[in-house]
Amino acid sequence: MTTPRAPAPPPAETLSLRERLHDLRATLALVWAASPRHSLVYVATTLAASALPAANLYISKLLLDEVARAAQGGVTYRALLVLLAVQVGLVVLGSLLSTLQAAAQQLLGDSLQHAVSRRILTKAAALSVESFEHAETYDRLQQAYREVGSRPLGVATQLVSLAGGLVTLGSVGALMLTLGPWVLPLVMLATVPGVIVNNRFGVEGYRMLRRQTHDARVQNYLGSLLTSDAQVKEVRLFGFETELLSRWRDYYLGFRRQLEALVRRRAGWGFAASLLSALLIGLASALILRRAAAGQVSAGEFSVFVLGIAQVQSTVSGLLGGGSAVYQNLLYMRNLFAFLELPSRDLDAGEPWQGPIHTIEFRRVGFRYPLTERDVLRDVSFTVRRGQALALVGENGAGKTTVIKLLTLLFSPTSGQILLNGEDAARFSPRSVQREMSVIFQDFGQYQLSARANVALATASDPAQEAGVARAVTRAGADFVGTLPDGLDTPLGRLFQGGRQLSGGQWQRLALARLYFRDASVLVFDEPTAALDARAEFETIQALREETRGRITLLISHRFSTVRLADLILVLSGGEVAEAGSHAELMARGGRYAALYDLQAQGYVSEAERVPRPDGPTG
Numbered sequence: 001m002t003t004p005r006a007p008a009p010p011p012a013e014t015l016s017l018r019e020r021l022h023d024l025r026a027t028l029a030l031v032w033a034a035s036p037r038h039s040l041v042y043v044a045t046t047l048a049a050s051a052l053p054a055a056n057l058y059i060s061k062l063l064l065d066e067v068a069r070a071a072q073g074g075v076t077y078r079a080l081l082v083l084l085a086v087q088v089g090l091v092v093l094g095s096l097l098s099t100l101q102a103a104a105q106q107l108l109g110d111s112l113q114h115a116v117s118r119r120i121l122t123k124a125a126a127l128s129v130e131s132f133e134h135a136e137t138y139d140r141l142q143q144a145y146r147e148v149g150s151r152p153l154g155v156a157t158q159l160v161s162l163a164g165g166l167v168t169l170g171s172v173g174a175l176m177l178t179l180g181p182w183v184l185p186l187v188m189l190a191t192v193p194g195v196i197v198n199n200r201f202g203v204e205g206y207r208m209l210r211r212q213t214h215d216a217r218v219q220n221y222l223g224s225l226l227t228s229d230a231q232v233k234e235v236r237l238f239g240f241e242t243e244l245l246s247r248w249r250d251y252y253l254g255f256r257r258q259l260e261a262l263v264r265r266r267a268g269w270g271f272a273a274s275l276l277s278a279l280l281i282g283l284a285s286a287l288i289l290r291r292a293a294a295g296q297v298s299a300g301e302f303s304v305f306v307l308g309i310a311q312v313q314s315t316v317s318g319l320l321g322g323g324s325a326v327y328q329n330l331l332y333m334r335n336l337f338a339f340l341e342l343p344s345r346d347l348d349a350g351e352p353w354q355g356p357i358h359t360i361e362f363r364r365v366g367f368r369y370p371l372t373e374r375d376v377l378r379d380v381s382f383t384v385r386r387g388q389a390l391a392l393v394g395e396n397g398a399g400k401t402t403v404i405k406l407l408t409l410l411f412s413p414t415s416g417q418i419l420l421n422g423e424d425a426a427r428f429s430p431r432s433v434q435r436e437m438s439v440i441f442q443d444f445g446q447y448q449l450s451a452r453a454n455v456a457l458a459t460a461s462d463p464a465q466e467a468g469v470a471r472a473v474t475r476a477g478a479d480f481v482g483t484l485p486d487g488l489d490t491p492l493g494r495l496f497q498g499g500r501q502l503s504g505g506q507w508q509r510l511a512l513a514r515l516y517f518r519d520a521s522v523l524v525f526d527e528p529t530a531a532l533d534a535r536a537e538f539e540t541i542q543a544l545r546e547e548t549r550g551r552i553t554l555l556i557s558h559r560f561s562t563v564r565l566a567d568l569i570l571v572l573s574g575g576e577v578a579e580a581g582s583h584a585e586l587m588a589r590g591g592r593y594a595a596l597y598d599l600q601a602q603g604y605v606s607e608a609e610r611v612p613r614p615d616g617p618t619g
């Protein structure tokens with residue numbers, strides 16, 4: 001099993017202030033664009049609700065002082081009721097605002113999640129096939145997806161809360177200042193240690209998760225091997241479960257150890273911070289009690305102190321914590337932006353290719369996969385013309401599929417040139433060239449969608465394509481779709497309810513139908529008959545012969561019975577062309593091809609010899 005290898009993602013925490021501000025602006029723009037209306041409602045309700053604590057405190061103070069005065073007989077019941085009514089009104093207003101705020105936040109969060117997921121998927125769709133060769137792309141994709149849910153909304157709501165916190169602190173602080181100049185600063189100071197501890201461990205938690213990204217992906221992969229229908233047979237038969245589970249658990253235990261160390265340190269520092277904060281509050285209380293003992297503080301004013309402490313503490317820690325939460329969320333947002341900033345490949349860039357392809361020429365083409373050290377193709381040259389079939393043969397890993405990836409412009413050659421109708425393919429937009437090519441890859445797609453979608457893909461819902469789909473299905477010998485409960489509309493695969501699973505050969509026939517469906521001038525078959533039975537292979541080869549007229553056909557096969565039909569056969573060995581010619585030429589030459597052909601033919605002969613003849617003894 002290969003486990004994905006990835007360079008560590010760049011440490012986002014080293015970004016400059018300017019870059020942070022850029023990310024902050026970009027995040028807010030993301031939120032605003034997701035739903036301007038809900039953003040506005042959220043901001044307005046949060047700011048309005050932030051002024052309520054001070055108003056409440058002030059009314060409570062008035063009430064208490066009035067009650068104290070009532071004891072001396074100077075206040076009417078009616079006057080007290082008016083104050084009570086104002087207080088009740090404030091409570092009602094508070095709950096109305098918080099209801100509106102919560103609703104706006106929920107809807108905004110939903111719109112945002114949709115908008116960000118869409119951007120991630122749009123980006124993934126625009127990445128080159130080459131990007132998917134890098135494990136780093138997957139790391140970024142996973143990090144980006146993980147942040148979709150909460151981070152952008154987190155940044156926006158925390159920023160608005162910060163503004164609200166300033167409103168609350170300003171108004172409550174003004175009330176508390178009437179108790180003397182030192183009370184407010186002491187109470188504010190008491191919140192600082194806790195916030196510092198939270199901050200520091202928040203950033204450490206982020207770094208820990210970031211370090212774990214790659215291993216978490218490996219762990220996910222190991223888990224997916226236990227839960228995927230594609231692997232279950234092999235996993236069971238080779239008794240791989242225990243090993244998979246134990247490796248999966250080892251990763252978990254590693255993460256757990258890191259988490260425990262972090263939690264222990266955080267708890268220790270957190271406790272120390274709360275002791276310090278209790279000391280400072282105690283000092284502020286002692287000071288105000290001294291004034292109370294001297295008869296300089298009214299009952300109402302004392303209530304402002306007692307209730308104000310909690311308010312100021314939660315507001316200041318909200319402000320400091322909110323600042324650091326914005327900072328941390330921005331770190332996570334960088335992961336999202338880093339993914340969105342990966343270079344896209346514009347498949348439409350370049351001149352549009354028009355008309356059929358008549359000739360393909362590889363001129364001394366060399367290729368090396370990204371991030372690897374070895375050329376997998378060297379000096380590969382050949383020409384194939386309309387009406388001809390070219391077969392690529394060679395041992396596993398010789399470079400046959402790589403030739404196809406270059407020909408179909410999924411990758412660009414590292415050296416040399418590919419010429420189409422004599423013109424450099426690099427000049428043309430890949431998408432326009434790809435329209436002239438129809439390919440069935442060895443690892444062709446098995447789409448867990450309807451049979452029709454498996455054939456027509458993007459145009460499956462276009463009724464005008466009906467006849468084309470039916471023709472392609474017949475041509476590929478995939479008529480078994482007629483026996484499925486809903487015909488072409490039957491969902492395939494095991495993943496979803498009502499899906500019908502097909503055999504390997506049936507899937508391959510559908511993939512062939514997909515190839516025929518596109519009316520292309522170049523047909524590429526990478527192992528087109530690997531999963532087909534003998535009759536199906538025969539029929540496919542017949543169809544292939546018909547299809548090749550007026551087109552260029554490229555064929556990769558390990559079956560020489562198929563290969564021998566090609567006009568030109570290219571024998572690849574270690575990324576180089578070892579031999580080239582027609583079947584007859586190569587056989588006459590008596591080289592590598594002839595040897596391989598004889599080897600396979602011998603296999604058939606000896607097998608035939610082992611099969612009991614019909615007129616032989618029947619036992």
Ligand SMILES: Nc1ncnc2c1ncn2[C@@H]1O[C@H](COP(=O)(O)OP(=O)(O)OP(=O)(O)O)[C@@H](O)[C@H]1O
Pocket residue numbers: 133369370372376394395396397398399400401402403442
């Ligand atoms: N994405 C990739 N990144 C790095 N190396 C790759 C990648 N794909 C293939 N290779 C390497 O390139 C070489 C050629 O692979 P290719 O798939 O073209 O061989 P092939 O001739 O089609 O083999 P097979 O008959 O097994 O299908 C192999 O050594 C393989 O390890």
